[in-house]
Amino acid sequence: MAGQKVKLKDQLGRVVRVGSDATGATVGKDLRWPDGAVVKPSDIRNPSTDTGSTGSLAPTVWKLIREIPANIQKLAKLADIGFTTRGGDGEWYQRLIAQGEGIAVTNGDGVAGDPTVALAELDNVGGGALQKTARDGYGRLAGTSDATTDDLTEGSTNLYHTEARAAAAAPVQSVNTKTGAVVLGPSDVGAQPASANLTAWAAIAPAAKADDSSVVHKAGTETITGAKTFSVDQYLSGVGTALRTDANTGSYLTLRDGVVGVTLSSNGGMRFLVAGGTEAFRFQSGAAVFSFAGVPVTDNGVPWGDPAVRWSELRAANGTINTSDAREKTPVRPLTPAELAAAVELGCEIGGYQWLAMIEVKGAAARQHIGMTVQRAIEIMQSHGLDPCAYGFICYDEWPELPEIRHEWPAQPQVVDDFGNLVREAVDAGFEIVQQHRPAGDRYSFRMDELLAFIARGLAHRLDTVEQRLRDAGL
Structure with missing residues (x-):
């Protein structure tokens, strides 16, 4: 018979000839292994150990048999645990029985035994509004509806309150040890007695009492006339509070006792008044305007x-008037030769200069000034063996850093009274800087009047020397 060759699935590359009239092979009869041994039913039950006739291929024997149907081969490829099902596409799938909300599942993959499905136990989450519940034959909740006390059976001790039962109860026997037709006073109910002014007000006949328009109210816009005298100090508080007069006068707040005080206004700034109501000084348009002499608190103690x-x-x-009273100074001494030489050299250092800050503002138009620098004066004094800081015309100051300080306030809502009258406008959160940041620094300065006097004495000494030389030369 002609037939055809079929390659065996072994490493030797052998083939077998299958006749054209072949109808297949039967396990245990004429189905053979590559070595010619008959395939037994026990050989294809996926034995756990090698039988010897299949070599090391026994555990995967199904993968080597072509005649096994494709769907069985796919089934053999499933590697997970669980239940097997076939889909409409012909593929095999593995599934698990999973628990859902309120459902408890045990052994859902069937590995340890049969799966069991039961209702999960629910925690008691407490009650709520009084409700009636309805359940079906399986004990499941079928619906709820509002309930009233009529749905509850009265017990033997928790009796319902009724008007008839209240009327039948014993009446009140006494109030604060009082019996019969009781008239209660404030002390009987723990109330404080009325204040004297309230009692006096109640005693005034209604016709003699002031009507509402004559009373100053806590809230709302009102006009108050006449002088008002307060027996105790009064304070203004809150953002934006003020005592205002007619806007036409520009005066907002006046605090004075008739002769001395402070006036704040929109067109006059802040005015400080002295005896007789005369203006002493005021702050207006970025300037302090003085009407009297400014005097420090202590003599020679405030810069x-x-x-x-x-x-x-x-x-x-x-010019400024500087004290030069002999009663307040040591005797004036003559300058030393070193001091005179330093004074002459300082006079030669006088020249022109411009301020750097002014050059930034005005450029080449910045004005010329005459003088010298303190640093150069210090160098000259030291070159003559003198201590510059021992002389009053040399000044040096330094200052620490100052942090920025802010006054902050929170947002405040609008406030109205019970009648809808505006008591206070709404205020946004914000801040104001009450102290600007200032970096640390230092600066050199002159007491120019003393420096010029020092230089003048040096020049006088130089003139004396020249005149003496002329005299010695007979000139």
């Missing part, structure tokens, strides 16, 4: 200005 915060200019009709 005007600060090394770190200086006045840019000081304008006056006359």
Whole structure:
């Protein structure tokens, strides 16, 4: 017979010839292994140990038999645990019985035994509104509805309250030891007695009492006339509070006792008044305007200005008057040769300069000034063996850093009274800087009047020397 060759699934590459009239092979009869041994039913039950006739291929024998149907081969490929089912696409799938909400499943993969399905136990989460419940024959909740006390049977001790039972109860025997037709006073119910002014007000005949329009109210806009005298100190508090007069006068707040006080206004700034109501000084348009002499609190104890915060200019009709009273000084001594030599050299250092800050503002138009630098004066003094800091015309100041300080306030809602009258406007959260940040620094300065006096004495000494030489030369 002609037939055809079929390659065997072995490593030797052998083939067998299958006749054209072949109808297949039968396990245990004429189905053979590659070595020619007949395949027994026990051989294809996936034995756990090698039988010897199949070599090391016994555990995977199904993968080597072509005649096994494709769906069985797919079934053999499943590797997970669980139940097997075939889908509509012809594929095999493995499934587990999984628990759902309120359902408990034991042994869902069937490995340890048959699966069991039961209702899960529910925790008692407590009650709520009074309700009636209905259940079906299986004990499941079928519905709820509102319940009333009529749905509850009255017990032997928890009796319902009824009007008839209340009327039948014993009446009140006494109130605060009082019996019969009781009239209660404030002390009988723990109330405090009325204040004297309230009692006096109640005693006034209604016709003699002031009507509502004559009373100053806590809230709302009202006009108050006449002088008001308070027996105790009064305070204004809250954001934006103020005592205002007619806006046409521009005066907002006046605090005074008739002769001395402070007036705040929109067009006059802040005015400070002295005896007789005369203005002493005021703050207005970025300037302090004085009507009287400014005097420090203590003599020779308070500076005007600060090394770190200086006045840019000081304008006056006359120069400053400096104390030079012999009763307050040591005797004036003559300058030493070293001091005279330093004074002459300092005079030669006088020249022109410009302020760097002004150059940034005005450029080349910045004005020329005459003088010298303190650092150069220090060098000259030291070159003559003198201590610069021992002389009053040499000044050096330094200051620490100042942190920025803010005054902050939270947002405040609008406040109205019971009648809808505005008591306080809403206020947004915010802040104001009450102290600007200032870095640490230092600065050199001159007491120019003393420096010029020092230089003048040196120049006088130089003139004396020249005149003496002329005299010695007979000139």
